[in-house]
Amino acid sequence: MKKHILDLKVTENSRLHKNYVLLKFTTIDGSPLPLMEPGQFAEVRVDGSPSTFLRRPISINYIDKTKNELWLLIQLVGDGTRKLSTVTPGETVNMVLPLGNTFTIPEEKTTRMLLIGGGVGTAPMLYLGSILKQQGYNPSFLLGARSAADILQLNEFKTLGEVFLTTEDGSLGEKGYVTQHSVLMKSKFDKIYTCGPKPMMVAVAQYANAHDIDCEVSLENTMACGIGACLCCVENTKDGHVCVCKEGPVFNTNKLLWQI
Numbered sequence: 001m002k003k004h005i006l007d008l009k010v011t012e013n014s015r016l017h018k019n020y021v022l023l024k025f026t027t028i029d030g031s032p033l034p035l036m037e038p039g040q041f042a043e044v045r046v047d048g049s050p051s052t053f054l055r056r057p058i059s060i061n062y063i064d065k066t067k068n069e070l071w072l073l074i075q076l077v078g079d080g081t082r083k084l085s086t087v088t089p090g091e092t093v094n095m096v097l098p099l100g101n102t103f104t105i106p107e108e109k110t111t112r113m114l115l116i117g118g119g120v121g122t123a124p125m126l127y128l129g130s131i132l133k134q135q136g137y138n139p140s141f142l143l144g145a146r147s148a149a150d151i152l153q154l155n156e157f158k159t160l161g162e163v164f165l166t167t168e169d170g171s172l173g174e175k176g177y178v179t180q181h182s183v184l185m186k187s188k189f190d191k192i193y194t195c196g197p198k199p200m201m202v203a204v205a206q207y208a209n210a211h212d213i214d215c216e217v218s219l220e221n222t223m224a225c226g227i228g229a230c231l232c233c234v235e236n237t238k239d240g241h242v243c244v245c246k247e248g249p250v251f252n253t254n255k256l257l258w259q260i
Helices: 080-086 119-134 154-158 199-212
Strands: 002-018 022-026 041-042 058-059 062-064 069-077 093-099 113-118 142-143 162-167 191-195 214-218 234-237 242-243 250-252
Touching: 002 069, 022 093, 041 069, 058 069, 058 080, 058 119, 062 119, 069 119, 080 250, 113 119, 113 199, 113 214, 119 142, 119 154, 142 154, 154 162, 154 191, 191 199
Parallel strands: 113 142, 113 191, 142 162, 191 214
Antiparallel strands: 002 022, 002 093, 022 069, 041 058, 041 093, 062 069, 214 250, 234 242
């Protein structure tokens, strides 16, 4: 898929949480956004931050085709993302996109799919869910967070399918972690997609392996260049060491050397 280096115009900056903002972008000249698929990401340049030298990898959160908008969900974790969170409508931000591979879409429309997201890892699950819905599938979602305040974009997920929730403090949904949710005991799924903190993804992969469920994960290894040149994001797989930004970020768990 062709990669583009683009200046995109900010159309909206919404604070969803003290640690998260949702940024929306469109093209400056009104031309259509490049084709982007679920699981892919953008490398975003951060201007005006003296301590930020490298672009920041951000998952594609959603593509609003009616408004020609790209959504990026930004977690504020350092100088770069905090500076990025201050952009205002009308400003431009330079990006390289789309990068990485995509989630695998099953052929059978009756495939029972569960999309599991934790924290900012819910971001690619929203776009994947929207594409599945558009193509006639019926996805379900399992979202996990520390508390009710940390559950992101819940209303958007509810438009796409049934949503199950876990919070560590029990303030919303079931108390505990995603792998402890009762839906995993009550329902049978054919396919699981997941993204979030690595311990969560490993636990999900263990559950999928134990129940013979095909599982794909979107890894969040540190990525600097986005094109496989800097070797910052290497993951050890059954095919050897590979760059997550180029060979991933999506991997089937049967290719990873995780203890599952």
